[in-house]
Amino acid sequence: MTIREVAKHAGVSVATVSAVINDNKYVSDELKQKVLKAIKELNYRPNRWAKSLATGKGYTIAYIVPDITNPIFSRITKGIQDVANKKNYSVILASTNFDNPTLCRYVDWVLEMRVDGVVFTGRHGSTSMKEIRRLRSAHIPVVIALAPSDITSIDRVLLDDRGSSRTAVDFLKKAKRESIAFVGVRGSTTSHQRYLGYKDEIDGWCEELLSFGEDFTWDDGYAAARALLEQGGKFDGLFAASDIMALGVMACLKEHGYHVPTDIQIMGFDNTYAQWSGQAFASMSIPAFEMGMKAATQLFDRMDETVGEIKNYRLVAELAVPNKGPYAKAIKSLV
Amino acid sequence: MTIREVAKHAGVSVATVSAVINDNKYVSDELKQKVLKAIKELNYRPNRWAKSLATGKGYTIAYIVPDITNPIFSRITKGIQDVANKKNYSVILASTNFDNPTLCRYVDWVLEMRVDGVVFTGRHGSTSMKEIRRLRSAHIPVVIALAPSDITSIDRVLLDDRGSSRTAVDFLKKAKRESIAFVGVRGSTTSHQRYLGYKDEIDGWCEELLSFGEDFTWDDGYAAARALLEQGGKFDGLFAASDIMALGVMACLKEHGYHVPTDIQIMGFDNTYAQWSGQAFASMSIPAFEMGMKAATQLFDRMDETVGEIKNYRLVAELAVPNKGPYAKAIKSLV
DNA sequence: CTGTTAGCGCTTTCAT
DNA sequence: ATGAAAGCGCTAACAG
Secondary structure (H helix, E strand, O other), rough: OOHHHHHHHHHHHHHHHHHHHHHOOOHHHHHHHHHHHHHHHHHHOOOOHHHHHHHOOOOEEEEEEEOOHHHHHHHHHHHHHHHHHHHOOOEEEEEEEEOOHHHHHHHHHHHHHHOOOEEOOOOHHHHHHHHHHHHOOOHHHHHHHOOOOOOOOEEEEEEEEEHHHHHHHHHHHHHOOOOOOEEEEEOOOOHHHHHHHHHHHHOOOOOOOOEEEEOOHHHHHHHHHHHHHHHOOOEEEEOOOOOHHEEEEEEEHHHEEEOOOOOEEEOOOOOOOOHHHHOOOOHHHHHHHHHHHHHHHHHHHHHHHHOOOOOOEEEEEEEOOOOOHHHHHHHHHHH | HOOOOOOOOHOOHHHHHHHHHHOOOOOOOHHHHHHHHHHHHOOOOOOOOHHHHHHOOOOOOEEEOOOOOHHHHHHHHHHHHHHHOOOEEEEEEEEEOOOOHHHHHHHHHHHHHOOOOEHHHEOOOOOHHHHHHHHHHHOOOOOOOOOOOOOOOOOEEEEHHHHHHHHHHHHHHHHHOHHHHHHHHOOHHHHHHHHHHHHHOOOOOOOEEEEEEEOOOHHHHHHHHHHHHHHOOOOOEEEEEOOOHHHHHHHHHHOOOOOOOOEEEOOEOOOOOOHOOOOOOEEEEHHHHHHHHHHHHHHHHHHHHHOOOOOOOEEEEEEEEOOHHHHHHHHHHOO
């Protein structure tokens, strides 16, 4: 079914049909109706490929993401999807598995797809930088969502990890916790920002009490908490750099006879699991969906006008206090 | 950068360049080298749109999914992505939010995109049916992943909910639970299958003890458990139709002074949250990633040959016993 | 206002 | 073994 057949069927020219479809030229009502009728009757749908080839626009953006399975990333994806589809754009997904060679392959592929723009989320580091540059040197607009943040010449939508962490620790302070520990991940930029927020906030309140794992995992949280306990640290509050670590921390503390949150109150970060953890701790909710929307919106702006100043949005995470289950009351009464 | 420029640069014809790129015609080594060199030098990438227009193939499949944010669905997505990309296909996402009008709009859109095939996950019901048919009447191969299962004329990759549920209940029986309750969702096909498995398995072991909620939510799990308690049901084992409900159940039981898993042992289904729930209950792990791979593989088979018998794969969920945290030992020692 | 027509970049016969 | 040329379906001058 081509535009030519529609034209013939309607007894008009292809140009007229095209004009009706795209609504970008004046067409008399009479002809317009004829065309519309023909389109209905023939069940005609314009061919995107031909259109793209002719216009040079693909109506497609890509989201390069480390792992679609991660709840935060999948929410970002959803945000991107929503705004893209509203503009009649498709979004294609490229899930890199945090693997650099895979990332490179995907960038090649995205380049070949001739997408109109890409939203990028990835590891900090030289490979990410390089690949982003490769995209841009092909004149493809890029906006970074969430990370990496160490590249300043590109539009970004970031999370204010440091500020958000202050909110988290402040919550613990308001709950009258006198000694607050921090559990994070060694060598992670994100964890470091969250540590800085912790440090900012406990300044003048209590001593630093730190423990680090190698990764954002349950096991590492568990181990970090045990290390804290074994080195005889005294604390009645603890801020973990992620919910999953907080879960490990909590398990360890309980195992050692502490009651959470009465004896030791925990604060997570992510709010991916806090709400389902038996409601034993509060967390910071990352506005991932909003970040996706913002990133896509900015990408479309950039696609419209290549020039213009670099935009940097920095969203804050929101305090998420459990409101269900047996522990909710306990936590709330502590505040 | 077009194929013509490459041809000129290499001093050959466009046909030769095309042949080299697609490796589908004999080209002398000498010319081949020249062409390859020209491609490198000009940093040439073939244009997908033109290629698609000329060949009639888009090298794209779509995944129509209710909610990319759901862990099960995002894993299916990943499975699909993996196999599609291995074949050099892109996958575009259409997230319907379980909303029928949205679904219709996306089907229109997918039709217009002229994708080569679609994997479909959705609600049971007439709208899903209708939209799937619409896709097929446009000669687009479709394979259903996970649901709906009430349409038999299409390739499907399903979960054996009933059989898997038997495994779940069997686990409880092996743990010497004498009276096992079931918590499910009223009106859900999936929940009903899981109930059937429960029923199969407790037959001759104990009485049916049932409680239903309106949806797969924490609150409904909580409420269902309370109903069970209030109606004076005695049980030392409980099978919930989903992990999220199991979490609600657990909160309720604990609140009422029961110890989980000692007093009452819970079994979930999904394994999305069981592992992070303080490890208090076991669950059935849905092979979502595998389902995605299988669905995509089947889709490609179907794309290759339109005819052939309808395939129906039915995967089983695997028992997932927590192996971390304080409760793990407790559960395991009970088995 | 409407129609004709020349591309968009690639594939693919069909000659040579 | 290689090349010329005719489309694929659409858009956008341009002509009428």
